Amino acid sequence: MQKLFKQINKVIMAELRDGEHLGLGYGGEQSTFTRINAAKVRQIGNVDELYLGFNLINNGKRCTGSITLSGDVDEDIIRARSELDRLRAEVIQLPDDPYLVIPDSIETSVSEKVGHLPAAYEIPKNIIPSMGQSDLTGIWASGSVFMGSANSAGGFHWFASDSFSLDYSLITPNEKMVKATFAGTEWNQTAYESFLADSVNKLELMSLAPKKIEPGNYRTFIASAGLADVISMFSWGGVSEAAIRQSGSSLGKMRNEGQTLSPLFSLSEDFSSGLVPRFNGNGEVAPEKTILIDKGELIETLVSTRSAKEYGVTSNFASEGEGMRSPVVGTGNLGDADVLKALGTGVYLSNLHYLNWSDMIGGRITGMTRYACFWVEDGKIVAPIENMRFDDSIYNFLGDNLEAVTDSVLVNPDVGTYEGRELSAIICPGILLKSFALTL
């Protein structure tokens, strides 16, 4: 795949005219998906797709596009030339773009992670029999994901990774559920079967009669997977410099009104895990670590070079959308073994669901509890709870009401597949809250 990208890149860059600047983005995947319901195969298939993105700049104007590639170099060069011609015809008609960024990065990098994955035809027999009589529903995804970036200044980056994931829910007859994800780059049948058996054991706790709790404020522990859902909200109306400048960020209060979060809360963009590439769509390489919030203080935001130009600040080479690509939350002092004791009496939330800003500017988020969520009394799990809606401000539950943070983190892989298979993860601990507002 890298060879195809290089061949197209070489031909197209050689055809640029004076004054033209071009960035090319390459992406694709060769994936096998197996959809499972009740521990049986619901749908199965392969997706083999390639695309090429263009960012053409000419005479202070800019337009972008993308096309599907066929994998045949001769055919794809014809398609790429055609798209370049279309962009050339369009760009001259557009208004000047005062904030356009000419791709000038000349850095290069290549990263290829070759995994050991089962062949597509082996997947059903590898994963289904071990599920036994469990009511398991989920999605298997495996294969290769590619991404590349090149520009007319000579920059070139390539990232390819083989991986697999089985993201699933186990469900009891009384409809209580446990969620888990088995993911990696090297398939190991024995490790899979052990992981699955562990999930089944966890499900036993859910067979207790559920407890209905009333709306109110409760001492609450939110486990790593639940906090990851909260952190994902910071990529939408959160840590983006442009969002803050355009009055569309929940963190505007931190920038403009001196509001702070708890000194126990720290958040970074940290690429040291190597799960995702550091280069962005312009081929710019972000620092390995950018501290966004340190001990409750807003230190930096994610700044694209476009925003840097518009607002006169320094770019940290964020993506154009200024969302987090590799977020990491800092740890605290609470040992995992001490969580229930520290919680005392309250609710333990393993996962959250369907979060949305109920008041973005105010920092208030609403969502649901989901999966393994329990009522805890005197440090002991008493019963699973019926799902509850929460509606609370980050300035409360990540502010004064944040009592403790666990001393270890979990890697919560992003198994999303809307625009293609995601490779990122949110790495975070669990948090203990003095109070959390459950509303319905």
Added chain:
Amino acid sequence: MDLQAILSGIDVNADWIGLRYVKENTGFRLVRDGKPEANTRESKQGIMVEVLVNGQFAYYATSRLDVISMQKAAERAVVLATAASNYSLHRFGTEARPVAKGSYQSPFVKAADAFSPGELSELLIKATSELKVSEKVVTTNAIARIVETESRFISSNGSDVDQKYLMVSADYSAVAQDGSITQKRTDGGLLAKSYQSGMEVFHEADVLSRCQQIGSEAVELLSAEECPTGAMDLLLAPDQMMLQIHESVGHALEIDRILGDERNYAGWSFVRLDDFGKLQYGSELMNISFDPYVENQFASYAFDDGGLKAEKEYLIKDGLLLRGLGGMESQLRSGINGVANFRASSWNRAPIDRMANLNLEPGDSSRDEIIGSVEKGVFMTSNRSWSIDDYRNKFQFGCEYAKLIENGKLTRTVKNPNYRAISNPFWRSLKKVGNRDTFEIYGTPFCGKGEPNQVIRVGHASPLCLFDKVEVFGGA
């Protein structure tokens, strides 16, 4: 490309083969504060080769469109179907892919090229200028999204369906600020004005008039009082009813969801298979239709992606649940009557049960009658926040703009309006439904569902609707 020749040339041992070709160009233009932010076009094309072997479907979706690649794709799909057939959830026959022949062309007056890129950019720049009604308007955005789609579905049992669409979405928004108070107003919710239509929607005088109103309302909200808290009458405008129908009726009635396919992602449903024909979903004023033929509505079509012919059907009649949102696969699995809604987001995703045009039919109350009947309540418009549980029960929705209703009259504007409720009791509290004069059509390009994930377009239309004693509240 001669799809029939490709199909004829595929040599594999399968009980059925289908080819679904999709080509889609999505143009997107965004102007912020008079300056271009995005001018882009995404062009996608590919084929899903699907086979049926031993009662199991499998697919190979590829952007390699030559004959040899199609043969390889079919062979690989056969291998997958064979391997999976030992563990099939359900054994299907060819009845799951009925024979379909026909075509569809979405209606439009002005073609996509009626505006040059420069002309459309100029209009969007004017729109942002019009949105800035005062210095308190700090950010303005104008968006145009134009999608041209061709799909062709042919199969070994004789289907041949050709459908072409031109779809246009637009939105204009203003963010107003005064000190620490920030308010935003859009044109009925983000891209809620999404239609199967042509470039005629960019009629300059109409666009600029709407922008004036949007900017003015954003500024008006800055000095508005907070939405009150308490249980009171709730009147929802059609642009919020869109979201209300979508989340608390549409997703709940998807048969694949009721059958548990989505339990690891979007969730399950409070509706069970034995509820059809029995469950009083809402009050007797509630009539929900699946209607794929509403002129200009966003998700109109003639056939779904499994080849089932699309027909108008009532899902809920006089409040009683009658029929589910399920294509042939779900109907065969469940034995429940469904509709033609087995749809895929593109060539690279397998079809699943999706909403299309899902509408609340008009009642017989005029706008004045409805408002006049309210002693104390809130009239909310334009969605800005949405969240609902995995069974589609407990929801909380927020709107951009609201007015108090006091003693039968609209009075003061209030900001940050929200409400929360549980689906069944909420719909049973529906106490007035507006007549056809209050009926408006909306849509969205962004309905997410499925594993692997898919985003698809849906349409929703509704009159004004009044609900009894709903918990409403304001902002942070």
